[in-house]
Amino acid sequence: xxxxxxxxxxxxxxxxxxxxxxxxxxxxxxxxxxxxxxxxxxxxxxxxxxxxxxxxxxxxxxxxxxxxxxxxxxxxxxxxxxxxxxxxxxxxxxxxxxxxxxxxxxxxxxxxxxxxxxxxxxxxxxxxxxxxxxxxxxxxxxxxxxxxxxxxxxxxxxxxxxxxxxxxxxxxxxxxxxxxxxxxxxxxxxxxxxxxxxxxxxxxxxxxxxxxxxxxxxxxxxxxxxxxxxxxx
Numbered sequence: 001x002x003x004x005x006x007x008x009x010x011x012x013x014x015x016x017x018x019x020x021x022x023x024x025x026x027x028x029x030x031x032x033x034x035x036x037x038x039x040x041x042x043x044x045x046x047x048x049x050x051x052x053x054x055x056x057x058x059x060x061x062x063x064x065x066x067x068x069x070x071x072x073x074x075x076x077x078x079x080x081x082x083x084x085x086x087x088x089x090x091x092x093x094x095x096x097x098x099x100x101x102x103x104x105x106x107x108x109x110x111x112x113x114x115x116x117x118x119x120x121x122x123x124x125x126x127x128x129x130x131x132x133x134x135x136x137x138x139x140x141x142x143x144x145x146x147x148x149x150x151x152x153x154x155x156x157x158x159x160x161x162x163x164x165x166x167x168x169x170x171x172x173x174x175x176x177x178x179x180x181x182x183x184x185x186x187x188x189x190x191x192x193x194x195x196x197x198x199x200x201x202x203x204x205x206x207x208x209x210x211x212x213x214x215x216x217x218x219x220x221x222x223x224x225x226x227x228x229x230x231x232x233x
C-alpha cells in the first residue's frame with residue numbers, strides 16, 4: 001500500500017469523529033485534502049456542518065464540494081480541527097508548514113476545542129527536526145530577522161542552515177498572508193519548547209511551525225493498520 005492510500009485510511013478514520021452540527025477546522029496538505037474530499041461526500045449525503053479553512057487552497061477545494069464555509073470572525077470557536085503534519089513525535093509535538101499555511105493552521109488549531117492530526121506513519125519520529133522547520137517572517141528587514149532567528153536557534157541548543165523558501169520558478173514564495181518563509185534545516189531539535197519560546201521573541205517572526213500543546217491526538221496509518229496516539233474519541 002502506497003503512502004497516498006495510507007493517508008486516505010487516516011482521513012477516513014478521522015471522518016468517524018465528525019458529528020452533525022459540528023464546527024470544523026479544515027487543514028491543508030495532501031492528507032487533509034483526502035479528509036476534505038471524504039467530508040464533501042458526507043455533506044452531499046445530508047451531513048450538516050460548518051467549516052473554516054486553514055488556507056486559500058483548502059477554501060477553494062471545500063467550496064468546490066459544496067461544503068458550507070465560514071470564517072473565524074463569524075465562527076470563532078470550533079469543535080474539531082483535522083489537519084496533517086510534517087512530523088509528529090510521541091508527545092504529540094508537531095512540525096507543520098511544509099505547505100506554507102502554518103500561520104492560519106495554528107490560528108485555527110488554537111480556536112478549536114480539539115485538534116486531531118492525520119498522517120501516514122512515516123511522519124512519526126522519535127525526535128523532531130529531520131523535516132526543515134518553517135519560520136514565517138515579514139519581508140521587511142529580512143536579513144536582520146534572519147540573523148536574529150539564527151541567534152535564537154543557537155541559544156536553544158540547535159544548529160543548522162536557514163534557507164529562504166523559493167517557488168519552482170526561482171521567485172520567493174509568498175504565504176497567503178503575504179509573508180516569506182525561512183526553512184531551518186536543523187536535523188534535530190532536542191528542546192522544542194525552548195526553541196519555540198526563543199523564536200516567539202524575534203521581531204519580524206510572524207509564526208513558526210512548532211505546534212506544541214495543540215494536538216489532542218494523532219491517527220497514523222501504516223502497513224500494519226492504524227496507530228492512534230493521544231485522545232482520539
